[in-house]
Amino acid sequence: xxxPSPRGRxxxxxxxxxxxxxxxxxxxxxxxxxxCRTCRTPIxxxxxxxxxxxxxxxxxxxxxxxxxxxxxxxxxxxQSAFTMYRYKDQPPSETPHRIVxxxxxxxxxxxxECLNRISxxxxxxxxxxxxxxxxxxxxxxxNIVAPFAPGQEIPVxxxxxxxxxxxxxxxxxxxxxxxxxxxxxxDDTWASGSHAQSLVLTARAAGAELVSVLxxxxxxxxxxxxNKRLALVTLLWxxxxxx
Amino acid sequence: xNDHSTRSYALSMQEPPSxxxxxxxxxxxxxxxxxxxxxxxxxxxxxxxxxTVWDSYASPELIPDPARAAAVERAHADLHAWRQxxxxxxxxxxxxxxxxxxxxxxxxxxxxxxxxxxxxxxxxSVVGSRKASSRGxxxxxxxxxxxxxxxxTVLSGLAAGIDTAAHVAALDEGGRTVAIIGTGITQxxxxxxxxxxxxxxxxxxxxxxxxxxxxxxxxxxxMRNAVMSGYGIASIIVEASEHSGxxxxxxxxxxxxxxxxxxxGVVEATVWGRELTHQPDVHVASSTAQVINIVTEIEQxxxxxxxxxxxxxxxx
Numbered sequence: 001x002x003x004p005s006p007r008g009r010x011x012x013x014x015x016x017x018x019x020x021x022x023x024x025x026x027x028x029x030x031x032x033x034x035x036c037r038t039c040r041t042p043i044x045x046x047x048x049x050x051x052x053x054x055x056x057x058x059x060x061x062x063x064x065x066x067x068x069x070x071x072x073x074x075x076x077x078x079q080s081a082f083t084m085y086r087y088k089d090q091p092p093s094e095t096p097h098r099i100v101x102x103x104x105x106x107x108x109x110x111x112x113e114c115l116n117r118i119s120x121x122x123x124x125x126x127x128x129x130x131x132x133x134x135x136x137x138x139x140x141x142x143n144i145v146a147p148f149a150p151g152q153e154i155p156v157x158x159x160x161x162x163x164x165x166x167x168x169x170x171x172x173x174x175x176x177x178x179x180x181x182x183x184x185x186x187d188d189t190w191a192s193g194s195h196a197q198s199l200v201l202t203a204r205a206a207g208a209e210l211v212s213v214l215x216x217x218x219x220x221x222x223x224x225x226x227n228k229r230l231a232l233v234t235l236l237w238x239x240x241x242x243x
Numbered sequence: 244x245n246d247h248s249t250r251s252y253a254l255s256m257q258e259p260p261s262x263x264x265x266x267x268x269x270x271x272x273x274x275x276x277x278x279x280x281x282x283x284x285x286x287x288x289x290x291x292x293x294x295t296v297w298d299s300y301a302s303p304e305l306i307p308d309p310a311r312a313a314a315v316e317r318a319h320a321d322l323h324a325w326r327q328x329x330x331x332x333x334x335x336x337x338x339x340x341x342x343x344x345x346x347x348x349x350x351x352x353x354x355x356x357x358x359x360x361x362x363x364x365x366x367x368s369v370v371g372s373r374k375a376s377s378r379g380x381x382x383x384x385x386x387x388x389x390x391x392x393x394x395x396t397v398l399s400g401l402a403a404g405i406d407t408a409a410h411v412a413a414l415d416e417g418g419r420t421v422a423i424i425g426t427g428i429t430q431x432x433x434x435x436x437x438x439x440x441x442x443x444x445x446x447x448x449x450x451x452x453x454x455x456x457x458x459x460x461x462x463x464x465x466m467r468n469a470v471m472s473g474y475g476i477a478s479i480i481v482e483a484s485e486h487s488g489x490x491x492x493x494x495x496x497x498x499x500x501x502x503x504x505x506x507x508g509v510v511e512a513t514v515w516g517r518e519l520t521h522q523p524d525v526h527v528a529s530s531t532a533q534v535i536n537i538v539t540e541i542e543q544x545x546x547x548x549x550x551x552x553x554x555x556x557x558x559x
Contacts, residue, residue, distance in 0.1 A: 009558070012551055016544070022523030023497035077281070079498055082348035085289055095346040098548060099500065105555070147556040 010109050017102040024079040025103070028070040028218055039193055040070045040218050052192045056167055065185070065200045067115060067212040071107040074189055074217035084189055084217050088140050100188065101144050103216050111214060112150050112184070121182040121210050123150040127203070129187040129195050130156055132171065133163040141188045141216070150184065156199065167194040169201035177203065182210040191219040260322040267293035267334050268318035271352055273310065275300040284335060284352040288345065293336065330428060330455050331356040341450075347473035347499050349466065351452035355428035358421075358448035366396035366421055367538060368471050368496075370489045371405030371481035371509075379405060379482030382506060384412035385531045386479060391418025393535065398475045400425065400467060401440055401449075402488075403433050405481045410439060413447075420447040423474060425467040427457035450474075468492040469499075477502040477541055479534060483509050483516070490515050497522045502541050504528050 028040040036043050036050040038057070043050050049057065056064060074081040086096035116122040126149040128142040146153065157173045164171060177183070183203040187196045200211045270283050270293060278286075287293045302308055325332055333339050334353045339360050344350050369387055371379060387397045387409040397413035399406040401422040413420035422443045424432070428451040431437040443449050452470055453463060468491050472478055478496040480503065483489040490513070496503045497519065507529040509516040519525050528534040 010555070013555070016548065016551070019524045019544075021500045023500050077348070079348045079500070082285065083346075085285065086345060089288070089345070090291075093342070093345055095343070095500070101548070101552070105552070109555070147552075 010106065013102060013106050013109070017099070017106055021083075021099045021102070024083075025072045025099075026080075028073060038065075038068055039190055040073075041220065052194075056193065056197055060167070060197070060201060063201055063204045064197055065213040066210050067119060068215070069107065069111045069115070069213070070190065070215045070218045071103050072217050073220050075220045075222055077222065080217065081219070084219075087188075092140075097140070100141070100216060104141060104144050104186075104188075105148055107214055107216065108145055108148050108150075108186075115184075115212055116150075119182065119210055119212070121180065123182045123184045123212065125151045125154050125177065125181055126184040126186060127154040127156050127174075127199065129185060129199050130158045130172070132158050132160060132195060141186065145186055149186070154183065154203075156202070165192060165194050167197050167201070169198060169205050171195070171198045172202040174202050174206045177207040179207065179209070181208045182212070183208045185211060185213045186215075187213070188216045189219045190215040190217070260319060263293050263336055264322060264332065264334055265315050265318045266297035267336075267352060268321060269311070269314040270297050270300075272317060273314045280352055281349060284350055285348070287352065288335060288350070291336070293334070325355075325455065328429075328455070333360070341474060343476075344470065344473045347469065349469040349495075350473070351470060353452070355451045355453075355455055356448070357428055357444035357450075358446075360448060361396075361419075364396050364419075364421070364474075365394075365542075366398040366475040368398045368475045368478040368492065369405070369409035369481060370399055370468075370471070370478065370492055371483050372487045372489065373402050373404040373406075375404035375408070375482050379508070380408040382508075382531070383408040383481045386481065386534050387412035387418075387420075388416045389531050389535050390538070391416040393538070394418075395538065396421055396447075398423070398471060400464075400471060400488075401432075401436055401443070403435070405489075407436060407439065409481075410443060414442060421474065422447070422449045423467055423471045424449060424451050425453075425464040426459045427451055427453045427455045429455045430458060432459045464488050465491045465495075469495045472496040472499050472501055475501070476545070477504060477538060479504045479506075479528075480509050480516075481506055483513060485513050485515065493519055493525075497525065500524070502526065502537075504534055504537050506534075 029035045030040060033046055035041060036053050037048050038053040039050060041050045074084045083096040083099055086093040087100040112123055128139050130139060154174055159171055159173055185196055185199050190196055196213050200213060203211045267287065271280060286296045290296050332353060333356050335350060367390055369383055371383060383405045390397050391413050396419040397409055398421045399409045401424050410420050410422060420443055426432045431440055440449060468488060472492055472495045478492050478501060480489045480493050493503050502524040504526045505516050507527055510520060510527050520527060526537045528537060
């Protein structure tokens with residue numbers, strides 16, 4: 001593998017993703033005043049962020065994620081959301097698992113290099129947000145990203161199994177991190193962002209210097225008034241869009 | 244390759260109805276909280292159990308809701324009656340259920356089955372107009388025969404015209420053909436295809452996602468097209484007009500991330516055909532040989548991912 005540009009190296013992966021899922025998946029949009037700066041959900045009223053992200057920011061300010069990246073939208077009631085449910089099936093549902101694999105790896109491989117460049121500190125460790133509901137088992141996303149994720153995996157345990165929706169550093173336990181750590185928090189879906197941002201706070205409390213978040217799909221409920229705006233935004237697949 | 248080893252199983256008359264089947268039917272007939280079938284089916288798949296979902300709607304009061312008990316009673320009676328009539332009911336959670344249908348968001352909660360269910364059935368839809376030209380019928384038959392020669396199941400909708408030509412050619416060639424119909428499993432539409440439907444049930448497979456005696460409606464055919472798109476690895480649109488149902492299948496296939504192959508005739512004759520060519524994984528073919536080349540590429544591409552991933556993992 002001597003290809004000079006990362007895009008060139010990962011081209012077959014990107015092409016496969018566009019071919020097999022470009023008909024129903026869209027890139028997320030980062031557009032001031034149109035989508036939330038933190039989570040890419042459509043917004044109105046000239047705000048920079050959606051209400052939940054604004055509230056989190058008010059409460060936790062700079063302890064929240066330094067960088068966030070979202071690969072696609074999962075729109076409830078459509079193929080995109082259904083794919084995000086089905087990839088977790090046991091035994092695995094072949095096509096959904098394949099598409100989430102392509103999404104996660106495209107994001108991981110392309111975005112990490114970009115993240116390293118803009119943040120100035122290369123990612124040193126990663127963690128997949130553990131489930132907070134029911135049985136503790138290996139997260140299917142963890143198995144997908146493990147061979148490709150940058151740096152060391154951080155062992156994390158949830159402290160609750162009640163499916164809490166609070167943003168709280170205490171939802172997870174994590175060992176003390178080495179100095180100058182840049183942690184990449186990875187999750188499959190972001191609805192309110194409380195789980196991912198809670199784990200960001202946990203990492204911060206454990207000594208992380210930078211914490212970035214990579215999310216496969218921003219969950220969208222199309223009944224929310226804001227999300228009607230999604231239809232106004234032309235969603236086009238732009239394969240080389242970056243963080 | 245088709246795996247013919249896993250046959251569907253018919254439940255014996257003595258066996259009590261499964262609690263999962265009862266719960267699923269009760270959910271579908273009562274539709275708690277005005278849920279759609281699609282929402283209920285997604286919930287059932289997420290929970291891995293219809294009973295869990297059914298129980299989650301039970302009120303915490305001490306006195307059980309008589310309507311809920313009645314729904315389970317009715318499900319009992321329905322399952323019993325279907326068995327008496329020798330109708331095979333398969334739920335979305337059953338092993339025999341075609342698992343590729345669980346990939347699409349319009350996954351039917353149940354199917355009625357006549358014929359042989361085969362797991363990992365590699366099928367391709369061959370669909371098009373009811374009022375087809377003789378050239379269109381020839382193309383459909385030619386494509387169906389070529390698919391059979393590659394051991395690929397010919398999937399269609401048992402409508403007049405292109406669908407019929409595809410089914411008949413597949414049978415003539417000694418291949419497997421699957422019909423996904425827009426009515427209940429006991430109905431024949433069009434009536435002229437009665438014999439063909441019975442033949443396919445004997446030699447291949449007929450599937451219906453509707454109640455057994457359901458007549459055709461304007462909604463049932465597009466619903467059926469979604470299931471056809473989901474069952475196959477690709478959809479071939481042989482001949483179509485500006486407003487034919489094949490157009491719906493092509494659009495649904497794109498939304499499912501399934502490849503579409505349009506004949507050049509469809510692209511020349513329709514605005515939607517031309518527009519669809521800009522979508523990912525939509526191909527245009529001007530001969531049967533080209534169709535087969537594209538199908539082969541699709542099969543190879545599906546097999547290529549693991550190699551690609553291990554190469555990337557090693558390069559890390």
